[in-house]
Amino acid sequence: MRTQALLDAATVESLLAAAVAAPSIHNTQPWRFRPDFANQVLEVRSAPERTLPLTDPMHRAQYLSVGAAVFNLRLAALHLGRRPEVRLLPDPDEPGLLAAVRLTGPHGADDRPSDPGLHQAIAQRHTSRTPFTGRPVPEPIVAEMTAAAHAAGARLHVPDIAGTRRLLRLTATAEARNRAHPARIAETRTWITVPGSDVPYGIPLTALGPQDAGRRIPMRDFTGALPAFRRPAVWFERHVQLGLLWTPHDRRVDWLRAGEALQYVLLTATARGLRTSFLNQAMEWPDLRAATALAGHKRCHPHVLIRFGYGRDGARTPRGLG
Template identity: 45%
Template sequence: MFTQTLDDTLVKTLVADAVMAPSMHNAQPWHFSYARGSRTFTLSADLERAMPHADPTTRALHLGCGAALLNLRVAASHAGHRTSTTLLPDPHAPACLAAVRLDDPHEHMDESLPGLHPALRNRHTSRSPFTERQIPENIRATLAETAAREGAQLSFLTTPHRETVLDLIMHAEGYNRMDDGRDAEQRRWTHDTAAEPAVDDGIPDYAFGPRKRTGSAPLRDFAGRGTVPDRAYADFEERPQLAALSTVGDTPADWLRAGQALERVLLLATLQGLASSFATQPVEWPDLRWILRDPQSGTGYVHMILRLGYGPMGPRTPRRSVDQVLTIKP
């Protein structure tokens, strides 16, 4: 494999790939620093972009940063560089989430990572209708194996548990809309592109997707209590294909592993021609999150409900510039 020279230009390219990751409300709650001498990236949480109402424990923030961490590993591997990752390297600095050293002579290259690179800039959340076409069992199994590589479990929901989860999502969406703090927080991260200047974070109205006329597909309506002029209605799938992503533990390190597993699944799903969106509403309410657990095994902590299927990939949402999220040190 050709190895690109690890100069500042490549460092910036790697971070530009990393920030293509999804995050709650596209808040992009991360900051990277790179030390030239040790060839080490440090990923830190940008707590000014935390959401105290919807995410008081910062679990979702960790998921988004974990997804960006996976992207960094993919980009570095694609450039021919091995990575050695340490989660939460400083117990006295909880906002310091990970350290990634490049070209550790004792580290082996993960041969499965470079092949995910083409999906980094093609993966977009889709809030449009999917078809009723079923995802083949072999692809489902491959996605589950991909999550397991990062220490997480991906389980496709079957009835009647799927119906229970759909009900929980519907109730949680209603709870969110009735909660003044959460509603205001969501409005902070959504944008009317016709009335506001261009922004580099949050969810623009063109990414809200159509309003649901029929169907059972779970979708967060980013319009909230408001309305979007001329927003279309659409018929969504009646039998949405949902998968739960979980880990055995529920610590910040587990959240980071779940975020890496999530992004790894999303990238592979994109390469397989699958579109995706998230249903995080019940995960944001502790009493509802408990019921999301697998009724057969009864173990694990659910971090995300994924909606997967065949349909449009969704529009690209804005990203902050590399200069805003990267510091390079000697």
């Protein structure tokens, strides 16, 4: 008797709806999904046309984005009662094939992550480009976020006040470089969409946060110096809470794992009522990225700065189905 297929059209639709909700640099959504029904595998491929040659020449940020989408696929499969078997970079002869997800059967009690709130958080999570309140995040929640990163094969370091100021200074230096680099500014602006546009990717103008008049938190260039799109200036929070996500190695597979860890951390934060955003400017310059590494850790390879706290929900950005 033929076994019923675990991967069918309805299942693929549910999986993709979760996958494309993952964050991606400039909302480029640099992934492609291809179901292989014969082999019961959902392939996750890169989208070469959605790269950022200046901002992300090594495609590391693209891999982080795809890794986040893969983590959502894991959660969606578990939510459907299926056990996902995920292989990262499964075929060395196909560098564009970044992951293969096979549903192998009903999931068991030991499958992780098991928190049902994480799947619900997929739809709730949005990048917030607005100020957070000054309310400190309780240590148990920070510990949960740290544990989530570790469970996915990465590390999350939450710096003290001096460490936070150091990371913000590096971020400000990176922003200054970006503002002095016309080609990078032009590349960023190509991913800003105007109101009324039905393009399912990019950053809608309406989703951009207000300018940071006091420069207390350097935000992305597209939230600052855009003379054609002037916005009211407001202060961001005085006490910034940051997490530095890093891995002990810096290979392509580590970038994918870091992306999975990133999404695990973001969803854990969202499920606990936090808002999040990114300060990635320093990661876009090799020397500044190296400078964000933890002192005394020779194998610390930073990937992303996560800003977290309490505040308003972020605006939704459009999504396609890859």
